[in-house]
Amino acid sequence: MTSGPARGGAGQGPGDRRPRVFEPDFLTELFRNPLDPGYADAAARRRNSPSSARGRDGSSRAVGLALVVALGFLFAVAYRQTVAEEPGRSQARAGLVAQIKQRQAETDALAAQADRLREDVGRQRDAALSGSQASRLRRLEAGTGLGRVRGDGVVVRLADAPAAEKDSVTGSGGGPPRVLYTDLQRVANDLWAAGAEAVAINGQRLTAMSTIRSAGEAVLVDFRPVTGPYEVSAIGPGSMRERFDDSRAAYLMRDLVESVGLSFQVRQVDGLTLPGAPEPRLRYAEPSVSPSPSSSGVEGSSRPEPSGSGASPSRSGGGR
Template sequence: MSLLTETMERPLDPSYAAAAAARRARGVAPRRRPWNTPVVGAVAVATGLLFATSGLAFTRAEEGRTDRADLIARIERRQQEADAAATHNAALEAQLRALESGAVASGPQGTRLEEVRAAAGATAVGGPGLRITLDDAPGLGPVGGGGPRGDAAEEGGRIVYRDLQQVTNELWASGAEGVAINGHRLTSTTAIRFAGDAVLVGFRPLARPYVIDAIMGRAEQARFTGGAGGRYLDELRTAYSLVADVRAPSSLTLPPADTTQLRYARLPGGGGAPGATSAPSPGTTPEKENG
């Protein structure tokens, strides 16, 4: 018990206490432990910041991986929804074709339907016609200038969108049943324009040479070549040295248009059977928007 009492009352060894008293008597400052220096404190703070930054970076990396996984899952879900919608659309189109063929399989209505589909570009058409090939003047350098025929010195020897517009319009005016440029069928809603130096047909960029196929009979061909269309091609050859080759194959086939969209429908009669030809009743609103 005496040892425990002495330890409680005098925890410091007498020799250590005597040495500390002697240093104080000589005016010597007490020794400082290395861990009490400012350098050690700064290192400790820096180490703490390093561990904190590492923890934050790890947390953000985990969050980034989670966000990426969520994004991939959303993309996959949207892709599945798009595939399902495409499958459903294909089934509806097949059903529509079956109903059309069953409703007007024969008779004047079927003939009229085929004529309308051909005029709208919904079906392929074939027969005799003209094949017109338009290309830049031989030996012309790279494309330059700021727009279609903006600089006669640079753009005069190039085929521009207005040339395609003019030729196709003259083909329609001469009685063409169908027209295609580089295999792209033209309809009443197809635009021919330019974007920079590129010629766009239905928002699709085309590469030269530009091959225009038109289904038309011999009389319509003569009307085109002997009219404004033929004169325009002659002007391209003589005034600008452009390539404007015209041939008349005995058989051409034009593919259907890329897309056809029904925007308006007219109900014949007052609730009559599909395919009826009677006129709408007065005072009714026959047109209904479908797109």
């Protein structure tokens, strides 16, 4: 068995030559002509019919022009509507601002009247009580924050910084350039820890029930707004200034002065006067409705006393 002639004429004799056959290379043809022949035919037909191309170009221009006209009309209508409603919005805003200022003036007048009535009540009470009892009551009021006090102390002044420039890369600033309610909380707490006997923020006396909170960007002291610059006044011993300078609040505020530009000042003041806080609204416990004896198994029910006992439980819980 002999092998057949190889492809391409290898092993053929000189008198029996055949033409060499080359098979098509698919990958080479794909890279040489990447587009389908149908696309080339469509492009050729488009080049051979210039009238249809001009018609399509004209229709596209007409559609674009109509779209531009429609958008311009919509913008014009929106601008006219905005300009027409601006006087009404400005008037409503001015009315709200006037109402707010009126309510603030009324609130300030009522607060001043309450202070005068409180002073009248205090004078009449002192006249009705003996000297020792009135003196003891005034000391208790001063300690709880309900009485006006006078003495030497310090004033801590906090003020917002100018608006910080945003970083060009990250888009964020170096920190909040305004005084936060937490800053006032830290300063007040560290003044108490330094030995303060009475503390007030912008004239608002702090008591054991006082709160320092925020509502949006506003700072509330006992639910009354205070605005910067903030002055935290404290009456206490002579060592209070030095102890407060070594506190954590003072250290953090000095760091904020260097980082974001907040204003932080502490000064000694002689003869400082702090007003009294408003009378708190006291809540008293009231006994609940006694359940029926049949519901002795329900939580909170009382077991009926045996008849003839006549004994009442003592307040101090005697008998244990």
